[in-house]
Amino acid sequence: MRDKIEKLLEDVEVFAADSKEQLEEYRIKWLSKKGEITTLFDDFKTVAPELKREMGQRLNELKTRAQDKINALKEKFENQHSTAESTIDLTVPGEPFVALGSRHPISIVKKQIIDIFARIGFTVSDGREIEDDWHNFTALNTPENHPARDMQDTFYVSTLPDMVLRTQTSSVQVHIMENQKPPIRTISPGRVYRNEAISARAHCQFHQVEGLYIDTNVSFADLKQTLMYFSKEMFGADTKIRLRPSYFPFTEPSAEMDISCTLCKGAGCNVCKYSGWVEILGCGMVDPQVLENCKIDSTKYTGFAFGMGIERITMLKYQVKDLRLFFENDIRFVNQFTSAL
Ligand code: DAH
Numbered sequence: 542m543r544d545k546i547e548k549l550l551e552d553v554e555v556f557a558a559d560s561k562e563q564l565e566e567y568r569i570k571w572l573s574k575k576g577e578i579t580t581l582f583d584d585f586k587t588v589a590p591e592l593k594r595e596m597g598q599r600l601n602e603l604k605t606r607a608q609d610k611i612n613a614l615k616e617k618f619e620n621q622h623s624t625a626e627s628t629i630d631l632t633v634p635g636e637p638f639v640a641l642g643s644r645h646p647i648s649i650v651k652k653q654i655i656d657i658f659a660r661i662g663f664t665v666s667d668g669r670e671i672e673d674d675w676h677n678f679t680a681l682n683t684p685e686n687h688p689a690r691d692m693q694d695t696f697y698v699s700t701l702p703d704m705v706l707r708t709q710t711s712s713v714q715v716h717i718m719e720n721q722k723p724p725i726r727t728i729s730p731g732r733v734y735r736n737e738a739i740s741a742r743a744h745c746q747f748h749q750v751e752g753l754y755i756d757t758n759v760s761f762a763d764l765k766q767t768l769m770y771f772s773k774e775m776f777g778a779d780t781k782i783r784l785r786p787s788y789f790p791f792t793e794p795s796a797e798m799d800i801s802c803t804l805c806k807g808a809g810c811n812v813c814k815y816s817g818w819v820e821i822l823g824c825g826m827v828d829p830q831v832l833e834n835c836k837i838d839s840t841k842y843t844g845f846a847f848g849m850g851i852e853r854i855t856m857l858k859y860q861v862k863d864l865r866l867f868f869e870n871d872i873r874f875v876n877q878f879t880s881a882l
Contacts, residue, residue: 542584546599549577553607561618564611571607578604646878647748647867650855651730654750657774658728661767663752666729668713674703676712680834682790696734696745706734710751711791711848714827717753718835723842724756730851741863748851753827755837755844761794761826764845768824772800776858781807783818792825792846803857812860819857822849 549571558564571578581600588596644652655665683689689708698704713729729751737743754763765784772780781801789795799820802813809815824847829839852864859878861867866874 542581542588542596543599545577545581546596546603549581550599550603550606553603553610556610558614558618561615564614564618568611572604572611578607643876643878645867645870645875646855646859646861647851649878650858651748651750651851653775654771654851654854655728655730657771658752660774661770662726663754664727666713666717666727668707668710668716668729668731670707670732670734671698671704672707672712674705676715677705677707677709680715680831681711682828682830682834687790694736696736707731708735709733709848710749711846713751714753714791714831714846715835718755718832718837723837723844725844726754726756728752739865741865744852744864744868746868747864749848750851752824752847753844754846755827755832755842757842759826759843759845761845764824764826764847767845768798768822768847772798772821775854776800776803779806784824787823787825789823789825791828791831792823793828795823795825798822798824798847800857804860812857821853821857822847824848 553571556567558567568576570576573579578600581603585593585596585600659665677683678687678690679685689695695708696706698706710729710731710733713731717725717727717729730748731750732746733749734746735743737745739745752767754767765782769782772782779801780803783799784796785799787795787797797820799818801807802810802817802819804810804812805817807817809817813819824845827844827846832839832842832844852867855861855867856864
């Protein structure tokens with residue numbers, strides 16, 4: 542028995558399987574129910590008592606070594622198997638399995654507007670979408686009998702008679718002037734609501750950006766220069782502007798500003814209705830009464846304000862023909878806008 546054990550210990554020591562099959566063959570040969578090593582354990586009963594201790598130790602050693610060897614080789618084959626069979630190339634760049642979204646065009650243009658004005662020192666101010674009568678109308682010289690207050694134009698909050706969904710971001714002007722001391726230089730982007738029938742050119746909700754600049758000696762020339770800078774930054778250096786006299790209750794004098802048509806560059810096309818100009822915003826010098834309504838000394842300070850629709854700017858910039866597209870969020874539409882933001 543001793544010889545057998547020693548012989549098998551040697552065999553186990555030198556054993557190196559070429560394949561998984563050969564390994565399995567040896568496992569059966571040595572360790573299965575009828576395997577050589579297992580059989581030796583059966584034979585152990587017949588070993589003389591004085592040898593039992595020594596034989597027992599050797600036999601256990603043989604079994605452990607055989608098992609360890611087989612396990613080690615098995616592991617080796619399994620690892621080999623996975624690398625050989627695998628076709629995964631870990632150096633290939635990852636595929637974007639999760640499709641990345643794009644920014645909404647309104648957000649892209651809003652950010653551009655904020656950036657353009659930030660470069661000349663304008664901060665951003667937030668307002669509120671549910672507004673009281675004072676901030677949306679009264680403080681802005683829009684008296685109670687003004688047509689803009691009509692139920693047809695304004696959404697009122699039925700349970701709160703004094704509250705409306707703001708119809709213009711001009712309401713933020715009032716909050717700012719009430720709470721800050723001049724100099725004030727800020728823009729306020731946000732959503733506004735009007736009771737309009739939805740069509741390609743109108744919607745019951747849209748976005749505006751309000752601008753406000755109050756200081757000593759602010760003039761109409763400052764307003765014009767600021768708006769010219771904005772127009773060139775937004776629509777290109779060759780953009781021209783023109784101001785037409787207009788009326789807003791909260792500015793005096795008031796104007797509407799046109800830019801040279803972004804599509805035909807002034808030559809005339811259906812976007813500009815063959816005039817060469819398209820209107821983009823309303824503006825003016827803040828009415829002294831509005832300053833006083835907000836407790837700002839109108840003998841000391843002057844200011845200008847302007848307001849523009851973000852949808853309108855976006856439509857002109859990207860030649861979008863239907864306003865409703867901005868609110869439908871059709872992925873085929875929004876995916877066309879990529880941004881470096
Ligand atoms: N709030 C005006 C509107 O919704 C736009 C506007 C015009 C804002 C003139 C102004 C302004 O600040 O000075 O049509």
